Amino acid sequence: MQYERELRQSQAFLTEHDDFLVVAHVQPDGDAVSSTLAVGWLLSCLGKKYVMVNEGPIPKRMGYLWQADQIRDLSAEPLNRKFDNVICVDCADFKRVGMTKELFAEGAKLLNIDHHPTNDGYGTVNLIVPYAAATAEILFDLIQFMGLELNEAIATALYTGLLTDTGGFRYSNTSPKVMATASKLLEYGVEGPGLSELLLEQMTLPQLRLLTRALNGLQLTEDGKISWVVVTDEDLKFAGAVHEDMEGIVNYPRNIQGVEVGLLFKVIDEQAVKVSMRSAGKVDVAKVAQSFGGGGHVRAAGARVEGTLEAIVPRVVEQVRLQL
Numbered sequence: 001m002q003y004e005r006e007l008r009q010s011q012a013f014l015t016e017h018d019d020f021l022v023v024a025h026v027q028p029d030g031d032a033v034s035s036t037l038a039v040g041w042l043l044s045c046l047g048k049k050y051v052m053v054n055e056g057p058i059p060k061r062m063g064y065l066w067q068a069d070q071i072r073d074l075s076a077e078p079l080n081r082k083f084d085n086v087i088c089v090d091c092a093d094f095k096r097v098g099m100t101k102e103l104f105a106e107g108a109k110l111l112n113i114d115h116h117p118t119n120d121g122y123g124t125v126n127l128i129v130p131y132a133a134a135t136a137e138i139l140f141d142l143i144q145f146m147g148l149e150l151n152e153a154i155a156t157a158l159y160t161g162l163l164t165d166t167g168g169f170r171y172s173n174t175s176p177k178v179m180a181t182a183s184k185l186l187e188y189g190v191e192g193p194g195l196s197e198l199l200l201e202q203m204t205l206p207q208l209r210l211l212t213r214a215l216n217g218l219q220l221t222e223d224g225k226i227s228w229v230v231v232t233d234e235d236l237k238f239a240g241a242v243h244e245d246m247e248g249i250v251n252y253p254r255n256i257q258g259v260e261v262g263l264l265f266k267v268i269d270e271q272a273v274k275v276s277m278r279s280a281g282k283v284d285v286a287k288v289a290q291s292f293g294g295g296g297h298v299r300a301a302g303a304r305v306e307g308t309l310e311a312i313v314p315r316v317v318e319q320v321r322l323q324l
């Protein structure tokens with residue numbers, strides 16, 4: 001069994017080394033933050049030294065997570081050292097670690113734990129499970145495999161990863177195993193409904209303002225199959241919103257009846273745009289994202305594309321159209 005072999009190799013990586021750096025992808029989501037913390041917990045169980053770092057701040061909404069305040073924000077505070085042993089979670093490719101790569105020593109050994117089918121296996125050791133709904137699901141398996149006993153705090157983190165990456169146990173990645181895992185986590189006292197309320201239902205006022213403004217500019221192709229919205233820096237300023245407030249906007253164009261692909265274009269600066277892609281099922285958006293240097297899953301993918309908004313929007317829409 002490949003999975004068992006990869007679990008064994010990952011266990012060896014964790015037990016045989018010490019002094020780890022734990023990183024996740026830039027602009028971390030629920031799964032990235034939770035997986036970072038779960039790895040931190042695992043290392044603390046083994047009595048290992050570790051530092052958790054992200055390129056930027058973690059979403060405020062996730063402040064309830066155990067040791068969330070221990071994830072260092074590299075954009076706010078430099079870390080003047082390098083690490084020989086690195087664990088990357090939820091990063092589909094090496095670029096996704098962002099600026100934290102500055103902390104990797106030359107020739108650093110890398111453990112790559114991820115669930116993206118587009119992951120290219122950039123690790124020294126790879127634990128890649130493309131059918132897992134979330135990286136948190138893989139970490140649950142690794143923790144079980146290593147014979148460690150979960151507690152409520154870490155069960156809450158793992159549940160958070162599952163909840164957010166399955167859109168509240170609704171997306172097609174919600175397998176029987178996901179539900180069985182969630183069920184086990186609830187046994188540890190995880191407050192499922194409370195987390196759904198906090199992470200999936202509640203909106204801040206700036207978030208709602210941003211959504212309203214973005215939807216005002218919603219576009220649809222003539223055949224009604226591709227729809228998109230754009231968010232610029234001015235939109236964020238107008239709404240008093242921050243980056244994490246863009247989460248979920250891409251679902252609105254996707255949710256229109258008849259739409260096959262919903263897109264969100266977030267202007268990063270004059271030179272780059274972040275594209276989020278969501279598919280109703282017919283189009284493999286991971287493939288589209290890959291053609292722009294990104295990646296992801298069949299139904300949810302993304303890419304950072306160099307160029308202006310005016311140039312990128314028609315290019316991406318055309319690429320999606322070719323897949324229809």
Ligand code: 5GP
Nearest residue numbers: 092093276277294295296300301302303304
């Ligand atoms: P989102 O649109 O929510 O940022 O991301 C959707 C999915 O695509 C997530 O699984 C995310 O990890 C992946 N993804 C988003 N942006 C990128 C990117 O620039 N490169 C790669 N490889 N994957 C991405």
Ligand code: MN
Nearest residue numbers: 031090134135
């Ligand atoms: Mn994930």
